[in-house]
Amino acid sequence: MTRGSAPRRARRGNTGIRQSPWRRLVNPYEPVGVLSTDQVEAIHEASLGILEELGIEFLLPEALDHLRRAGADVAAGGPLVRFDRGLVAEAVAKAPGRFTLHARNPARNLEVGGNAIAFACVGSAPNASDIDGGRRPGNRRDFENLVRLGQALDSVHAFGGYPVEPIDLPAATRHLDCLHAFITLGDKVYRPYALGAVRIADAIAMTRIARGLSPERLQEEPSLYTNINVNSPRRIDGPMLAGVMEMARWNQPVVVTPFTLAGAMSPASLAGSLAQQNAEALAGIAFCQILRPGMPVVYGGFTSNVDMRTGAPAFGTPEYARAALAGGQLARRYGLPYRSSNANAANAVDAQAAYESQASLWSAVMGHANLVMHAAGWMEGGLVASFEKMVLDAELLQAMAAFLEPIKVDDDTLALDAQREIAPGGHFFGAAHTLQRYETAFYAPLVSDWRNNETWREAGSPDAARHANRIWKQLLKEYQPPALDAAIRDELDAYVARRKREGDVAMG
């Protein structure tokens, strides 16, 4: 068959970007395990050994008080906390296996846990990048455009933090502008930062305004989430702990993600890094459950390694992929929701970016991650949020969503009538069975260019990054903010204005 020679030729319209529709995802396939049951237990045991013998530093006196009262072995004056295995097991067992994250638009609510999967876009990059403007420090304009893009991309289920850090906004009140942008430019779930209690308290207040919730109702309906990174090895910083305590006060979900880059922040072996990841994640989760039994938490896995020749972090590698799958096994051992990522270390939106991301994404999905953070837009090991990578990843995400649709097998799809209609050596283009379903039979790509080589060259030989560039511009051009009640908008504006007048936000 000649490529591109089919009778029914249709083109993507000049206006409008064709995307797969928004939908919540459920993974229908069995998870892939890379550890035997005995190996899972050995890592579990080693992690309990770390918690018992060596402990974890909690750099917040108030946190130490809670831990001491719960029976943990807090060193005189802190900050080292040792946990006996009974305490860990008892606390972790109180965590729910799944919960619902409520968005201000109920159509955007997400399940977290079980076989559900949600994709959250890039968070916390210090730099933004696009082909036209190059790489630059994060700023408010890029922040807002990336929020708009995350809202516009139907394969993105949630925001995963500030897509880029808007350093042109004052640090003390930046969170107010950012939360305001999340709520007014989007209607998907968002993630404030656990950088002290005050920032979380502001996020809680603004979320209550956005959703019109009483304090009681908010505690019944998780409506935002945060992620804390353990400052690996074996240290959790004070501002994060203060943020966690505020989240616990409101029963809002906390993802606990150790930052175990093997060879740097953890031992130069996968088993050792996974044992440390597990110890640190369990410690953080146990702390949450001590604060508020039953509060929603997520087990975060982020184990990768550094290139031992240069110290550069590596992502989407064989180590990364196996660790992502093993992390899922560990999370399931405790019945906890699991967080993984779509990570890569590429400097350009090139083949490396794609193969590293695809390996990360496949291992996240095969490992039954429930929350895939940095799922769209993350580059350079997290140093850059890229506009083109956002779109490229959206292609990966919507393709993965289609991959997760089970194959339908029935008389209609087995199509024996079509076989009867078409003679050997014939062509199914004209079969009645084909004509009935030709519009929707197969996945329609966002970025992939399947034109034949001649047509493609006549079009200027656009590569995938170039297509992505065109697409994000078009999406921003067409972007419309989601509906928001004017009274809510006013109340949010007033809240931000008042809090800015009140001045500095302390880290605590």
Add this chain to the structure above:
Amino acid sequence: MTRGSAPRRARRGNTGIRQSPWRRLVNPYEPVGVLSTDQVEAIHEASLGILEELGIEFLLPEALDHLRRAGADVAAGGPLVRFDRGLVAEAVAKAPGRFTLHARNPARNLEVGGNAIAFACVGSAPNASDIDGGRRPGNRRDFENLVRLGQALDSVHAFGGYPVEPIDLPAATRHLDCLHAFITLGDKVYRPYALGAVRIADAIAMTRIARGLSPERLQEEPSLYTNINVNSPRRIDGPMLAGVMEMARWNQPVVVTPFTLAGAMSPASLAGSLAQQNAEALAGIAFCQILRPGMPVVYGGFTSNVDMRTGAPAFGTPEYARAALAGGQLARRYGLPYRSSNANAANAVDAQAAYESQASLWSAVMGHANLVMHAAGWMEGGLVASFEKMVLDAELLQAMAAFLEPIKVDDDTLALDAQREIAPGGHFFGAAHTLQRYETAFYAPLVSDWRNNETWREAGSPDAARHANRIWKQLLKEYQPPALDAAIRDELDAYVARRKREGDVAMG
């Protein structure tokens, strides 16, 4: 951590390309299934219905004679053959579940079946391409250089046919030059084409010379393999059947791969295309087993779809990935080795090429393919063999090889001593455990560039395709033909010269 700031900075040498070493692979993980057991049976039943009611055309009178004698229902005058299910089941059950493919260098022997995986490089592209020279029709120089590259890449286990068709060689004797090149420029298993009996007979003769085998010994030791594509729907061409008959005479392996592009060569549904794939594959395999019970065969899966809007074939898509996984389930149902591919439809060595290839490769591996054809170098849905893609895919393949190494969990890798050595918030770079293993702890990439952005930009911002370009040139520069006994070389030369003197090779 600042990227690239580690104490131990080392660079890839100026000479020599760092590759993971050659090794045979075993998949230690459970296969991923996308069909329920009931669905597998429904597809099986539908395929038997196709064979019973509609039949398959075998366009070779001699083949029809064999099938008639075996009890198949051959239409008067042919070429349509209907199979009752008992005949199919009985014949297919005679196929071995695994076999060894012997290379002229025993270190390159391959297992095919069970949990073994082998990667064969690009076959049958009409065009070659590289960044410097662009896209051009296949020719002898590119053919030979791609063979050299396939030999030099340690992650490539076998040749998968002519990497590019050398159309500047006379068609009638081309196979003699190509086989001569495979044997003298490489020492890995190769694949002659089943384009009539004579070409296969020449391949057999040259392989016997290369390996110094008696006719009897060759029949005990599969030493080459071929692939036949069903001319879907439901037709097998005469020259292929003649080639298969010659392969059967020598007990050499045949891969039977239906060409089921849903919406064109098969129904516009995955279930219908898989039923047709299964019917066609079983018909070809049954034919082999009727010719020679117990001869080695492989179940080939190549189901994908066309873009219904343009007719262009699509690869590495959600349909493709699910079909690749389902194909593995079907092959395992019959206890047959399974062939899949590393396919993509990209026009450039860009992000699309990488994400489509990576999805194809992951689904092949997760589906427990035993033979992954077109594993390196395939582009544009098979229209191009790309030098840069060869290298890019070698990165994917050697990363996959590392991914297939089970995580080692023992006291040494759990590294509790390293935890004891490093304080909370510390750094494992200097840990004794790290120093002991820093040279070999983690996967070392072939293409991936993990330098920090500044260093990368100072180096001219090379993307992955540019790195691949540098690497294949270096590999060709360093290429050394593998050792070959001078007497064998002389005998091969003489054989080719004699056969060329004898003149035209008929298709039969």
